Amino acid sequence: MSVTEDKAALIVRKPAAAGVExxxxxxxxxxxxxxxxxxxxxxxxxIILIAVFAPLIAPQNPYDLGQVDIMESRQPPGSxxxxxxxxxxGSDGAGRDLFSAxxxxxxxxxxxxxxxxVIALAIGSxxxxxxxxxxxxxxxxxxxVVDIQLSFPAIxxxxxxxxVFGKGVDKIMIALVxxxxxxxxRTVRSSALVERSKEYVEAANCLGLSHKxxxxxxxxxxxxxxxxVVGTVQTAHAIALEATLSFLGVGLPQTEPSLGLLISNGxxxxxxxxxxxxxFPGIALLVTIVSINLVGDQLRDVLxxxxxx
Amino acid sequence: xxxxxxTLAVEDLCTYFFTKSGVVKAVDKVSFEIGAGEVLGLVGExxxxxxxxxxxxxxxxxxxxxxxxxxxxxxxEELIGASEERLRHIRGNRIxxxxxxxxxxxxxxxxIDTQLVEAITAHSDTDARTAxxxxxxxxxxxxxxxxxxxxKCYPHELSGGMRQRVAIAIAFLNKPNLIIADEPTTAxxxxxxxxxxxxxxxxxxKTGTALLWxxxxxxxxxxxxxxxxxxxxxxxVEEGGADNVxxxxxxxxxxxxxxxxxxxxRRGKRLAQIPGSTPSLLNLPEGCAFRTRCxxxxxxxxxxxxxxxxxxxxxxxxxxxxxRGPAP
Numbered sequence: 001m002s003v004t005e006d007k008a009a010l011i012v013r014k015p016a017a018a019g020v021e022x023x024x025x026x027x028x029x030x031x032x033x034x035x036x037x038x039x040x041x042x043x044x045x046x047i048i049l050i051a052v053f054a055p056l057i058a059p060q061n062p063y064d065l066g067q068v069d070i071m072e073s074r075q076p077p078g079s080x081x082x083x084x085x086x087x088x089x090g091s092d093g094a095g096r097d098l099f100s101a102x103x104x105x106x107x108x109x110x111x112x113x114x115x116x117x118v119i120a121l122a123i124g125s126x127x128x129x130x131x132x133x134x135x136x137x138x139x140x141x142x143x144x145v146v147d148i149q150l151s152f153p154a155i156x157x158x159x160x161x162x163x164v165f166g167k168g169v170d171k172i173m174i175a176l177v178x179x180x181x182x183x184x185x186r187t188v189r190s191s192a193l194v195e196r197s198k199e200y201v202e203a204a205n206c207l208g209l210s211h212k213x214x215x216x217x218x219x220x221x222x223x224x225x226x227x228x229v230v231g232t233v234q235t236a237h238a239i240a241l242e243a244t245l246s247f248l249g250v251g252l253p254q255t256e257p258s259l260g261l262l263i264s265n266g267x268x269x270x271x272x273x274x275x276x277x278x279x280f281p282g283i284a285l286l287v288t289i290v291s292i293n294l295v296g297d298q299l300r301d302v303l304x305x306x307x308x309x
Numbered sequence: 310x311x312x313x314x315x316t317l318a319v320e321d322l323c324t325y326f327f328t329k330s331g332v333v334k335a336v337d338k339v340s341f342e343i344g345a346g347e348v349l350g351l352v353g354e355x356x357x358x359x360x361x362x363x364x365x366x367x368x369x370x371x372x373x374x375x376x377x378x379x380x381x382x383x384x385x386e387e388l389i390g391a392s393e394e395r396l397r398h399i400r401g402n403r404i405x406x407x408x409x410x411x412x413x414x415x416x417x418x419x420x421i422d423t424q425l426v427e428a429i430t431a432h433s434d435t436d437a438r439t440a441x442x443x444x445x446x447x448x449x450x451x452x453x454x455x456x457x458x459x460x461k462c463y464p465h466e467l468s469g470g471m472r473q474r475v476a477i478a479i480a481f482l483n484k485p486n487l488i489i490a491d492e493p494t495t496a497x498x499x500x501x502x503x504x505x506x507x508x509x510x511x512x513x514x515k516t517g518t519a520l521l522w523x524x525x526x527x528x529x530x531x532x533x534x535x536x537x538x539x540x541x542x543x544x545x546v547e548e549g550g551a552d553n554v555x556x557x558x559x560x561x562x563x564x565x566x567x568x569x570x571x572x573x574x575r576r577g578k579r580l581a582q583i584p585g586s587t588p589s590l591l592n593l594p595e596g597c598a599f600r601t602r603c604x605x606x607x608x609x610x611x612x613x614x615x616x617x618x619x620x621x622x623x624x625x626x627x628x629x630x631x632x633r634g635p636a637p
Contacts, residue, residue, distance in 0.1 A: 199413035206367055207401035207428045207479070217427070221418040 030302040037298030040291040047288055051106040058100035059085040063256055070095045074274050090276035093265055098276060101262055102284045108258040109288070112169060113239035116176035121231055123177065124184025125223070129215050131185070132192035143189065146182040154179040154241060162250040172251050176238050187230045191223040225303035232296035236289045243285055259285045314385045315342040316487050316519040317366065317404075322379035324358075324365045333590045335361040335374070337543040343487065343519040348510070350534030350551065351523045352566070354587050358543040359523045360409075363489045366521075367406055368396045383487070402432040405480035409492040411473035415464040421448075421475055422460040428482050447478040451508050470501035477505065481512055487519045494529060506533050527566055531555050539563045542588060542598035549623035559619060559630040561603050597627070605629035 032038050050057060060067050060083070067083075072095040075087050081097065089098040131142040149157075158175040165171040195201065196219060204214050243260030245251035247267075252258050257265065259281045266277025324336040336358045343349045353359045364370055366381055368388060381388040383399060391399075400406075408414040416424060425444035429435050435443070441460070448456035451474040464472055473493060480488050490509065494502040510533060513520050524530055530537055530551065537554045539547040539562065547560040558564040568581035585602040588594060594601050596611040603610070607629075614626045 199408050199410060200416045202369060203406070203408055203414040203476070203479075204416070205369055205400070206406040207431060208397040208399070209401070209427065209431050210397070213427070213431070218416050218419070222416070224418075 027302060031298055034298055034301075037294055040294035040298075043287065044291040044295055047106060047291065048110065050103060051110050054100075054103035054107050058097070058103045059083075060097040060100040062096040062101040062104050065255075068095050074269065074277065076274070077276050089280045090274075092262065092277045093269070096257075098262070098280055101257060102259070102281055105257055105259040105262055105281060106284060106288065108169070108252065108256065109239050109242060109260075109285070112173055112176065112242050112258070113235045116173045116180065116238050117231055117235040119173070120177045120180035120234070121184050121227065124181035124186075125188040125220065125227060127181070128185035128188030129192050129220060129223075132189045132196055133211070133215055133219070139189075142185070146185050149179075149182040150186070154237075155244060158241060158245055159248070159250060162245060167251065167253050169252060169256075172242060172245060175245070176241060179241070180234055180238060183230055183234055184227065187226050188220075188223050191226050192219050195219045195222045229296060229300040229303060232292060232299055236292040236296065239285070239292070240289055259288075315344045316347075316384060317343045317521070318380075318382045319362075319366065320380045320382070322362065322365060322381060323377040324361050324370055324374060325377050326374040328373055328591075331591050334543050334593070335590060336365060338379070339540075339543075339545050341538050341545065341548065343521055345486065345519055346513060346517045347536065348513060348520045348522060348534045350530030350537045351521060351540060352525065352527060352530055352537055353540030354525060356587050356590065357540040358590075359525075359540055360491050362540070363406065363491050363521065363523050366489060367400055367404055398432070401428060401485075402483045403485050404487045404489065405483070405485040407473075407476050407480045407488065407490040407493045410496050411469050411476055411493075412464075412496070414476050415472055417464055419463075420460070421462055421464065421467075425460070425475075425479055425482060428479050432483055443482070444478075447482050448475065450481070450512065451475075451478045452504065453478070470497050470505070473497060473501075473505060474508070477509060477512075481516070481518070484516055485518060487521065488513075489521045489523070491523045492525065493522075495524070495526070502529070509533075527555070527570055539566070542593055543590060544598065544626060545624075546599065546626045547624070549620075553620075553623065559623065559625050560599075560627045561605055561629065561631055562599050564631045565602075599627075603629075605631075 031041075055061065060081075062068060069082060072081055072087075072091050073093050075081070075091040077087060077090040077098075079087050079090070081087055081091075085097070087097050087099070089102065092098055092101060127142055131139040157179050158172075161175040161178060162171060165174065201214060201218060204218050209218075242251060242258060243263070246258050246260030247264040249264065252261055254261070262281035263278045263285070266274070266279075266281070269275075269277055319342070320340045322336055322339045323334070326333040326335055339358070339362055341349065341351075351359050351362065361370070361374070365376055366388070368391075370376060376389055379389070383404065388396065388399070415421070422441060422444060425447065426437060426440045429440040429443055430437070445456045445460060448459055453459050453471060453474050459467065459471070459475075464475075467475065473496075477493070480490075488509075493509075494505055497505065506529060509520065509522075512518065522530065522534060534551045537547075537549065537551050538545045539554070539560065541562050547554060547558070547563050549559075554563060555567060558567055562583070565581070565583040569583060571580055583602055588598060588601065597603070597606075597614050600606050600610045609628045614628050616624050616626055618624050619630060
């Protein structure tokens, strides 16, 4: 490798770099303007990675009853387990290593939040698009259903549904989707209404394209910006709601604790000095939700056309 | 008229908008014909109903507007009341439209090639590869340099003139028999405007496509159109051959329009202007709509002027045609 070769490489690369700025590049530079948001994004990525690779990181599988010993319950952080590893964050009432339980709990919380978010988004945006495009009575009907749905507190609807259905990951996802689709429907409808009156939709109509194509190919992609923002915020809501439901004991089964259930399990020991059983899952939940919300806030600032710099 | 069926025949078209404050007669008893390869210029001020006429032809009048009566025949086929299916087949395929603002007519999130290819595949079973090649050739035809690279661009990466060329390319893509161009050059600067008019003209001559060019700019129409229709307050007040109308306008409104074009010869002098402004379509003056701004206005104008044919291939809605030359 000589110096001249390096220079040649630089010259070759330059035109490409100086080329047209893609929307993604601008988005990235806008997003990284705020170091808080960048840090939050990094934390969020880290949390997701930890959750995905939990079985590789956790010293114990907290769902495997063979590995959990009731004799080791409520050990303080730093004490040594019978198997020889250290309870980094202590153990809970069932003798589960809290560090492992938090990792596995994050997995459940994140996947339940994200999955229900995606399903609610799919349902909500289809319904919202249909409302905006069809107009008239259909729209009025759909939007009144949305209004009614949104006028009930989310936790109330979810509690009622879970009381009927019972416990389980699938049931809690149904409950979360039910309380969330309306937010997406409302968001998509309002931006689709704006897009529908734009000239490119008229032009697409003039080209004789089918309604389906105009809806999903032309209008929906143009509504993505607000959807992404609502999606992020709603995912954080879903995680918090799931934790609340589990805390109230209607969410997930005791054998597979999510963060909410972990907090609830240690709640009664809070004042007896065994703070760690509730404290650490709480911190994990807090960090997750705050980082998602910070990312969502920044996304909103970047994607909001009215704040465009 | 003559024996061969015109590409488009509009007869007594009335498009009204039923608003809360009353009925807006945006297009009132409008009739014209365009033959194959012919360029018809539809001229008028803003709000005179030019665009609504264009939209009526492609059947894109939204609520609260409605085509109340009249007939629009495309090669003898009635379009008013035709099925949605049939209209969609004709739209984009046989009748294409070019819009005013090139920054708005392309979908901002789709690449140029996607938008061109889907315009082709919507109307034929062309496979993606052939459609892509056709798109590339179409861009080349409207004078876009290195079309292959441009195809990969997003609309925001192109300039306004480029985008309008793309829009024109899309309009010509399926070799339609009629193109409705709604002020396609208004948003562009004059040099680009001239280029685009030239491209449109040559494409029409080459393919025998009829062109309805909607504009408020007489200068553009003078150089482009074969025939001119002048619209005022929802009606066609004068029609005739382009040179004829420009050189010897008969309707005082046309004369006024021509007189108010700034020109080098009359520098320093006060520009002729038409007094007043376009009346609200909600309460048009009784009789001739131009009455209140017309200096030849008298009692006869209180009645509605019927269409007369003062010369061969000329028609007029006025009791007091200007005798000769533009208005002073």
